[in-house]
Amino acid sequence: MDREELKTKINAALGSTKLTLSERTINDFLDDALVGITDDDVTDDFVTRKANMLKSIDGNLHSDVSEQVKQYKAKQQEPEPVKQEPNTDDKSKEPDDNGVSKEIEELKKRLQSFEDDRKKADEAKKREKELAELKDAFTARFDEAGAKVNTYILKQTLRDFEGDGSVSDKVKALEGKYYENLKEAGFDYDSPMAGGINANKSGIKSKREAFKEEMRSRGMLPKQDK
Secondary structure (H helix, E strand, O other), X not given: OOHHHHHHHHHHHHOOOOOOOOHHHHHHHHHHHOOOOOHHHOOHHHHHHHHHHHHHHHHHHHHHHHHHHHHHHHHXXXXXXXXXXXXXXXXXXXXXXXXXXXXXXXXXXXXXXXXXXXXHHHHHHHHHHHHHHHHHHHHXXXXXXXXXXXXXXXXXXXXXXXXXXXXXXXXXXXXXXXHHHHHHOOOOOOOHHHOOOOOOHHHHHHHHHHHHHHHHHOOOOOOOOO
């Protein structure tokens, strides 16, 4: 079992619980959990234990950060000690803050890192949702026309796709990139934008059969029995 399969099972076990851990932290946890594990070992009990462990880690992180923020605010509210004039007779002595400044800076960095990780996680989830919606719309467009989608080429195209405008605009732009990648991979097939999607049923069928023959010749589909 790979990391993504385990992640899917754990997300299902988490249900409505949303973790604020960074994607990198979660991936490291999953990789460690899979060390020496076979598919048979990944039982419902195993998944539940790992999901609960992630929730515990997430909760402890929140608790640690909250406690440090509380300590930081308490120190900020403490009355400032009366400043003493430095001894001008000894230039080698400097005021000592007992490491408070360094501690504050470290806390600021940790809080900023925490916020950055949350922001990246939110952005990743937003993009994942947008790509899923775009994929569904793209596939529906092909299904309506009776055309077959090459799922591998579509997945690779979606990975690097950036588009603006409405869903319809994005589908059209994605369609162009999809057929560019299809031809670059060695498949010679007409683009629906050039008439494939809107062509009559017999034209679509002949193009689909031609595409299948090309894939059979490349060994990507089994040959038909004669």
